Amino acid sequence: LPLATSPDLRLSVIGTGYLGATHAVCMAALGFETLGLDTDAEKIAALSAGRLPFYEPGLEDLLRDQLATGRLRFTTSYEEAAAFADVHFLCVGTPQRTDGPGADLRYVDGAVEALGPHLTRPCLLVGKSTVPVGTAARLGARLAQLAPAGRDAEVAWNPEFLREGFAVQDTLRPDRLVFGVASDRAERLLRQVYAPLLAPAHEEEPVPSVVADLATAELVKVAANSFLAMKISFINAMAEVCEAAGADVLPLARALSHDPRIGGRFLRPGIGFGGGCLPKDIRAFTARAEELGVGRAVEFLHQADEVNLRRRTAVVDLARELSGGDLCGRRVTVLGAAFKPGSDDVRDSPALAVADLIEREGAEVVVYDPMAMDNARKVFPSLSFADSVTKAALGSDVLLHLTEWPEFEHIDPRALAATVTGRHIIDGRNTLDASRWRAAGWEYRALGRS
Numbered sequence: 048l049p050l051a052t053s054p055d056l057r058l059s060v061i062g063t064g065y066l067g068a069t070h071a072v073c074m075a076a077l078g079f080e081t082l083g084l085d086t087d088a089e090k091i092a093a094l095s096a097g098r099l100p101f102y103e104p105g106l107e108d109l110l111r112d113q114l115a116t117g118r119l120r121f122t123t124s125y126e127e128a129a130a131f132a133d134v135h136f137l138c139v140g141t142p143q144r145t146d147g148p149g150a151d152l153r154y155v156d157g158a159v160e161a162l163g164p165h166l167t168r169p170c171l172l173v174g175k176s177t178v179p180v181g182t183a184a185r186l187g188a189r190l191a192q193l194a195p196a197g198r199d200a201e202v203a204w205n206p207e208f209l210r211e212g213f214a215v216q217d218t219l220r221p222d223r224l225v226f227g228v229a230s231d232r233a234e235r236l237l238r239q240v241y242a243p244l245l246a247p248a249h250e251e252e253p254v255p256s257v258v259a260d261l262a263t264a265e266l267v268k269v270a271a272n273s274f275l276a277m278k279i280s281f282i283n284a285m286a287e288v289c290e291a292a293g294a295d296v297l298p299l300a301r302a303l304s305h306d307p308r309i310g311g312r313f314l315r316p317g318i319g320f321g322g323g324c325l326p327k328d329i330r331a332f333t334a335r336a337e338e339l340g341v342g343r344a345v346e347f348l349h350q351a352d353e354v355n356l357r358r359r360t361a362v363v364d365l366a367r368e369l370s371g372g373d374l375c376g377r378r379v380t381v382l383g384a385a386f387k388p389g390s391d392d393v394r395d396s397p398a399l400a401v402a403d404l405i406e407r408e409g410a411e412v413v414v415y416d417p418m419a420m421d422n423a424r425k426v427f428p429s430l431s432f433a434d435s436v437t438k439a440a441l442g443s444d445v446l447l448h449l450t451e452w453p454e455f456e457h458i459d460p461r462a463l464a465a466t467v468t469g470r471h472i473i474d475g476r477n478t479l480d481a482s483r484w485r486a487a488g489w490e491y492r493a494l495g496r497s
């Protein structure tokens with residue numbers, strides 16, 4: 048690992064969920080004394096004991112290593128964090144509001160209200176959470192009012208682009224760093240923190256950085272997520288057209304991906320995107336753009352959202368068709384619960400949304416996921432769960448492949464055929480080998496393919 052050149056800078060990380068826990072562990076790994084803070088005392092107890100409250104490859108080992116060095120600690124005390132750190136990273140959640148598409152900023156605001164009154168010495172509060180444009184400036188003004196150190200307690204924005212499943216490598220080796228700053232001092236401090244990545248000692252390439260004002264930095268994150276959402280929805284819109292035209296979206300996507308101006312990543316047709324970021328981020332962006340009077344500029348995001356949600360109902364329609372027109376009383380197996388493979392995150396999971404829709408039509412739904420069963424059970428307690436593919440598929444009328452875990456590509460369709468009632472499979476991710484399933488006597492159907 049590259050090491051911090053200013054290891055005497057002390058850091059706090061406020062909000063130790065997927066983003067914050069990763070950030071805290073990685074900052075300690077760079078050599079900084081780091082204090083993670085969360086209002087969830089159970090989470091803090093688990094992290095302090097070296098237990099990660101979620102699944103992320105490689106992170107739990109790194110957490111234990113860093114706890115052992117003594118550089119990494121966790122607390123629930125804002126007073127302690129304020130006294131400790133020169134730079135506070137703000138990583139609390141910004142979920143969708145329950146009463147509309149906008150972002151719920153209560154956690155961000157709550158953190159600033161809790162931290163501010165304790166800030167008796169100069170510091171930089173660096174926002175990493177994804178927020179509507181304008182939030183950083185508002186928080187900066189509020190912090191200046193609250194902090195006894197006044198304007199010496201400043202706000203910067205350093206949006207985060209990590210992907211769950213690749214969180215450690217994305218934090219230690221990001222594609223780019225974005226520094227949203229309102230002063231030279233803020234930029235200098237951010238450069239000090241990220242020096243090991245900006246100027247690595249070994250042969251690695253330096254991570255590119257972009258310096259911008261606060262509003263632009265906030266917008267970079269939602270613009271990036273909007274583009275990715277649009278790319279997925281674009282190929283899924285083509286899948287809808289293929290279904291109507293009797294065409295096949297897979298060779299179509301492959302042909303498009305050979306064009307270097309388009310590229311193949313995020314161009315895989317399937318049941319679409321979900322998770323704790325893309326859906327709520329594009330909705331919050333449209334809500335904020337409307338407030339700013341430029342709603343029309345991002346109208347395409349409404350359509351991207353609609354195309355995405357329609358893919359979920361398309362799977363339900365296919366399952367109904369394969370069940371002879373009625374799902375009531377049928378047994379349906381759902382393979383996958385996490386919103387994507389490599390994660391146990393079930394927030395806005397397309398797989399579970401489909402499972403729920405099918406259960407509402409009167410089917411008995413049995414779910415299996417290699418990693419996300421506990422989380423799935425908490426959110427959808429009425430679904431049934433089995434602890435292997437074979438057990439989940441026992442007596443099933445229709446099998447749905449909805450999260451593309453590598454394990455599912457290795458299923459033996461011949462062996463599974465003997466345990467099911469109906470040999471019907473819907474490949475919601477277009478990653479299974481259709482010819483193998485058909486050769487084993489299954490009716491294989493997939494989205495976007497006639």
Ligand code: NAD
Binds near residue numbers: 062
């Ligand atoms: P999360 O729900 O996993 O974690 C949020 C944490 O904040 C929780 O542990 C919660 O207890 C804590 N919290 C809430 N209020 C608090 C307060 N006042 N003080 C201290 N802690 C508080 O969410 P997440 O997935 O880590 O996302 C956090 C932010 O990062 C969001 O804005 C998200 O959009 C953004 N983000 C997430 C990812 C990702 O892959 N998860 C990637 C990039 C950006």
